[in-house]
Amino acid sequence: MAPAWLPRPDGNRDPRIEDPTNLYIVHLSGRALLPLALRLGLSPNPVSVTGFLLGAGAAAAYYQWRDWRFACLGLMLCVLWLIADGLDGMIARATGTASAFGRFLDGLCDHGVFLLLYVSLAASIGTRSGWILAIAAGAAHAVQATLYEGERTRFHRRIKGDPGSIAAASANPLVRLYDTVAGSLDRFAAPLDERLRAAADPQAFGAAYARRAVPPLRLMALLTNNMRVLIIFLTCLAGSPRWFWITELTAQTAVLIVGTLWLRRIEARIVRETA
DSSP states (O other): OOOTTSOOOOSSSOGGGSOHHIIIIIHHHHHHHHHHHHHTTOOHHHHHHHHHHHHHHHHHHHTTTTSHHHHHHHHHHHHHHHHHHHHHHHHHHHHTOOOHHHHHHHHHHHHHHHHHHHHHHHHHHOOHHHHHHHHHHHHHHHHHHHHHHHHHHHHHHHHTTOOOOOOOOOSSHHHHHHHHHHTTTHHHHHHHHHHHHHOSSHHHHHHHHHHHHHHHHHHHGGGSHHHHHHHHHHHHHHTOTHHHHHHIIIIIHHHHHHHHHHHHHHHHHHHHHTO
């Protein structure tokens, strides 16, 4: 049980689908730091950039991954980055300053940290095969992370009884691109949203949907940044970060495909049952 002085969760994330390391380390630490951040008047975007700088430090440490002390330093800096990555959203929600650009900046910093990590590890290996693996895994990672975030966002929207709406396109072309990729599966998920929109009790409908959607989303929690950070550390200790990239290209791609198809099958079943 969390201590009484710790701020309560803001309800943005359903604990049923959260990675345990988020629940008990990353977000717990972010909630502990939130009161101090608010007293200091910190805004979300500088915290996102600070997190990026911590991740850049982790990438520099992992260049020396063959020395276990640098691998441990890389892990520690990655954990601090993850805490900052969660804290920026907490500040935005607590202060009512959430924005499309802030969401884009947060995603850009996340992808930027992993880009630096991949470049650092590939440069430390120094072979053509290492670079090829890093580039292929980086592309797979970008797709996995963005689609998973879209599924997670859709889940949290639906359990509140919100069928969604067409948001105005951002004037920023990069934000539009990010939103397009994140929402690329929306049309396949649309039939369930139509059922939710027509439901007499949208919140009850959303709760019933959630009970069935939790298992595949728990599976897809293997696609979180936390899991990737852990795999990088373990594969470096084991003697080769190549295994991290191979895991991304195989196991994590399989998790994305299975989890996505599982969710669409659940949605199709609910649509048939409520027709």
